Amino acid sequence: xxxxxxxxxxxxxxxxxxxxxxxxxxxxxxxxxxxxxxxxxxxxxxxxxxxxxxxxxxxxxxxxxxxxxxxxxxxxxxxxxxxxxxxxxxxxxxxxxxxxxxxxxxxxxxxxxxxxxxxxxxxxxxxxxxxxxxxxxxxxxxxxxxxxxxxxxxxxxxxxxxxxxxxxxxxxxxxxxxxxxxxxxxxxxxxxxxxxxxxxxxxxxxxxxxxxxxxxxxxxxxxxxxxxxxxxxxxxxxxxxxxxxxxxxxxxxxxxxxxxxxxxxxxxxxxxxxxxxxxxxxxxxxxxxxxxxxxxxxxxxxxxxxxxxxxxxxxxxxxxxxxxxxxxxxxxxxxxxxxxxx
Ligand code: 3EB
Numbered sequence: 001x002x003x004x005x006x007x008x009x010x011x012x013x014x015x016x017x018x019x020x021x022x023x024x025x026x027x028x029x030x031x032x033x034x035x036x037x038x039x040x041x042x043x044x045x046x047x048x049x050x051x052x053x054x055x056x057x058x059x060x061x062x063x064x065x066x067x068x069x070x071x072x073x074x075x076x077x078x079x080x081x082x083x084x085x086x087x088x089x090x091x092x093x094x095x096x097x098x099x100x101x102x103x104x105x106x107x108x109x110x111x112x113x114x115x116x117x118x119x120x121x122x123x124x125x126x127x128x129x130x131x132x133x134x135x136x137x138x139x140x141x142x143x144x145x146x147x148x149x150x151x152x153x154x155x156x157x158x159x160x161x162x163x164x165x166x167x168x169x170x171x172x173x174x175x176x177x178x179x180x181x182x183x184x185x186x187x188x189x190x191x192x193x194x195x196x197x198x199x200x201x202x203x204x205x206x207x208x209x210x211x212x213x214x215x216x217x218x219x220x221x222x223x224x225x226x227x228x229x230x231x232x233x234x235x236x237x238x239x240x241x242x243x244x245x246x247x248x249x250x251x252x253x254x255x256x257x258x259x260x261x262x263x264x265x266x267x268x269x270x271x272x273x274x275x276x277x278x279x280x281x282x283x284x285x286x287x288x289x290x291x292x293x294x295x296x297x298x299x300x301x302x303x304x305x306x307x308x309x310x311x312x313x314x315x316x317x318x319x320x321x322x323x324x325x326x327x328x329x330x331x332x333x334x335x336x337x338x339x340x341x342x
Contacts, residue, residue, distance in 0.1 A: 006069040006229050007088060009287065009334060011316070017042065017063045029066040029083050030090035032134065032188060034318055036061025040094070044074045046081035048092040048188035050136055051180040052291075055298045055317035062316060066090055066190075077124065078117040087229045089127040089191045093117060094184040107137065107149050110185050111156030118189060119164045127191040130166075130173040131227040132236045134188040140179030141325040150177065150323040151215035153185070158217035167220070172198070172208060175221035176239030176332050178291050179321025192229065197275055198222035203267045205246040214246065214324075224268050226275065228339075233278045237286070237333040240264045241322060254297045254328045258304040261331050278337035283309055286333040291320040293328045301329055 007029070012020075014036065020028075031047045033039060035054045039047050045065075054062055068085040075082050082091035095114045100106035122128050135157075140150045161167050173189070173196070200206050200223050207219040227234045242249045242257035243264070250256030266283060273280045288309075292301050298317055305315055322330045 006085070006232055007234065008067040008336065010065055010067065012063045012065055013059055014061055014063065017065070026071050027068050029068050029072055029085065029088065030092070030188075031066075032064040034062045034064070034316070038183065040092075041081060044083070046074070046083055046090065046092045048134065048186055049183070050186070050318070051138075051183040052136070052178070052318050052320040053181075053295070055292060055295060055319055056302065064316075075125075077121050080117060080121050082121065082125075084125060084127065087192055089122070089125055090188070091118065091121060091191070092186065092188045094186045096184045105145055105147065105152045105155070107144070107185065108152040108156040111153045112160045113156075114185060114187055115157055115160030116163065118187070119160065119166070122191050127193055129193065129195050129227075130171070130189060130191045131196045131225060131234070132190045133173045133175040133221070135175060135177040135185075136180045136183070136187075136320075137177070137185045138180050138182050140177070140321050140323055148215070150179075151217075153177065154215050154219050155217045157220050161220045167208075170198070172220045172222050174198075174223075174225040174236035174238040175219075176330070177219070177323050178239070178330070179323070190227075192227055194228045197226040199224035199226070199268060199272045199275060201240075201264055201268045202271060203244055203264055210246050219323075224272055226272070226277070228277070231339050233276065233337045233339055235272060235276075235281055235335045235337075237265060237268055237272075239291070239330045239332045240268065241324070241327045241330045243327075248324055248326045251326045254294075254300055255304060257328050258301050259308075261329055262305070262308050265331060265333060276337075278339050281335050281337070284313065286314075286335050288313065288315040288331055288333045290315055290317050291322060291330045292317060293320070293322055295319045297328060
């Protein structure tokens, strides 16, 4: 017997989201809104606002929504807005760095505070496993107080995972970390009651083992992860860039970086298929989000992506800063398979 897919992901324009009935809205877990004006809730739905322009679309904003097959409950805890069904929790936390201006490296403190609060929520609501985190912060490549802001973020995030015992248990989520044009540090996350299966890329050094030349504390994420729900397997491919080993490849060459990034995603998919509980995943079925540093590079990136994945590939293009200043593009992806009743 094949069970109904409990959680699904789709894209809605602002009028489509506004036009949902109450019954339809009741079954949504939450929203990521890329572009458009800042917002925190859409009725009962937690919203992550990503202050980054969409590329190649006339619409000003795009909503990526998570559906549940069940009815959901919303809550607020420690400044986190969240919504749950029986199996998953989707939450969003925004932290103003100005609240930490008294001490050194406000962003580091903001990141540690945000993750400590996330872990407190997960413990309280009993969704202990963090599956996926989407991190966005302004001026990610800017150096402040002698340290690049992404590296400050990494120290705070690392310290929170360490304090919560998650590093010793090797519980790091799939993730991405991108630079926006403005706004607070904002983190959306999905967590659940089953332990995720992390996946690493054989072509890359694990990010949590990067040497210290990339910052005093390494980034806390796995290259990809499976998460399991009743009757369903979700595949999260983290932000992936033109990195082989731990080194940036094709500096200054956006076409070369795009090809290397896709080669990394193909390698990750092969590694993932070795651990999948369902049928093999293919590149063509993934839903992608591509972040491009320079809007002018969009046509070249898009041409390479379409040449390799086909013109029907589902790709949302966003202009954002990538977390190493020499990276021009980063691509993440997701997929879902139903599982037999096992
Ligand atoms: C990299 O491979 C590119 O800090 O959470 C990709 C995915 C990257 C997630 C993060 C960073 C993060 O190192 C950057």
